[in-house]
Amino acid sequence: MFNIPEVRLGVVAVSRDCFPIDLSERRRAALCEAYRKQGGQIVEIMTTIENENDAMKALDELEAAGCNALVLFLGNFGPETPETLLAQKFPGPVMPVAAAEEFTEILKSDRGDAYCGMLNCSYNLGIRNVRAYIPEYPVGTAEDICKMIDDFIPVARIILGLSKLKVIAFGPRPNDFVACNAPIKPLFDLGIAVEENSELDLLVAYEAHKDDPRIPEVMADMEKELGEGNKMPGILPRLAQFELTLLDWAEDHKGASEYVAFANKCWPAFEEKFGFVPCYVNSRLASKMMPVSCEVDIYGAVTEYIIACATMVPPTLLDINNTVPSDMFNANIAGKYDYTLQDTFMGFHCGNTPACHLVKPEMKYQLIMKRSLEPDSEPDITRGTLEGDIRPGDITFFRLQGAADCSLHSYVAQGEVLPVATQSFGGIGIFAIPEMGRFYRHVLVAGRYPHHGGVAFGKVGKALFSAMKLLGVEDVAFNQPKGMLYKDENPFA
DSSP states (O other): OOOSOOOOEEEEEEOOTTSOHHHHHHHHHHHHHHHHHTTOOOEEOOOOBSSHHHHHHHHHHHHHTTOOEEEEEESSSOOHHHHHHHHHHOSSOEEEEEEOOOOGGGGGTOOOOHHHHHHHHHHHHHHTTOOOOOOSSOEEOHHHHHHHHHHHHHHHHHHHHHHTEEEEEESOOOGGGGGGOOOSHHHHHTTOEEEEEOHHHHHHHHHHTTTOTTHHHHHHHHHHHHGGGOOOGGGHHHHHHHHHHHHHHHHHHOTTOSEEEEEEOOSSHHHHHHSSOOHHHHHHHHHTTOOEESTTOHHHHHHHHHHHHHHSSOOEEEEEEEOOOHHHHHHHTBTTBSOOGGGEEEEEESSOSOGGGBSSOEEEEOHHHHHHHSTTSOOSTTEEEEEEEBOOEEEEEEEEEEOTTSOEEEEEEEEEEOSOOOOSSSEEEEEEOTTHHHHIIIIIITTTOOSEEEEESSOOHHHHHHHHHHTTOOEEEEOOOTTOOOTTOOTTO
């Protein structure tokens, strides 16, 4: 199952009628040739926009070609009204870019002046209330613009995915996880649908899948994935039944949406009625790019889905959980990595991280839940976690969050998982983010963010930051370097 949109890119050139149209068309052709030469796919729209009728014709061509993202290419100065009219009417994300002057000889007569035209384009986009993705430096040669396109595609994928996403939730947020509660109206404002259901609805659906003939096939796939880590094979039939329940529910309930993420109640009553911990199934759906957030964290599910769109790699959701003991830090990190103790922390969840991100994934039981649910017996209903240390490598911590006043806020922080054994339980890793101590205090604590953070496996802060701004999220925080004070940071601390 592929739960992520495919970006189908079209490029439309524009030309101000007092400039040579062939200059813009030659530059458009050079851009498309350069992008295809590097292996990219792009639709070259042959109508060049000089007036509003051209804009409507180009819009029809984009639709006929199935394009869902647009490169608005100022091959010369460009007609500010028709070009921004196209951006306003195009139903997908738009990136305006401008052509640089290629060589000295062109300055004599065929100068394009797109450097100037980009200013008027930006002004007119503002008049039309059009949010467009504008690169950090939106002027360049064909090769430069190819790089801009590469940056635009993950951003476009996020915008397209959210516009057709449905978050399916089961159960109310647990009482001790009030932090997972947030107004969902801002999600509807983004075009995201939310379907909230009772745990009883899920239980009825699960029981209806008893003896489903597909269960053995799903179990075989689980056994293959777990390999030597299949420590509790007796729980697999229940987990396979649950996986099929969720997948069928997604297909039957996506409705007018195209993509699905889940936010599910996972404890404490869940185990007693369903007979297992759902963590491993959550990890498997995340591997299918259909994330399942824990503790009915609806914004956590959206966060994970954004990460999946940005990276095309399975995401995970972790608690920003505990400090690294000083003896562990001194023995394994100090002097080997350029981090202080406060730059490090442990990210943990019971067992929802996909197997591909764990060093040695093993099927286990949830230790914390067993204390209260099965204190004096062998684990049964608390089985179902996928545990192991998280693989070392680059990561980006990210979250989109709604506040009590229905405003949206976000943070993006790049760092890494260190190759240090955690000596602990669950799906867990030792994370290092530069200036994490200050970020923890002045963003996570001061910004009233919940304990869940989304983890992207790779450094994708640029795409995530750009996507949040394109969505209209004004507050996008990051881990500010030394010497750059946060808004309320005490300069004398």
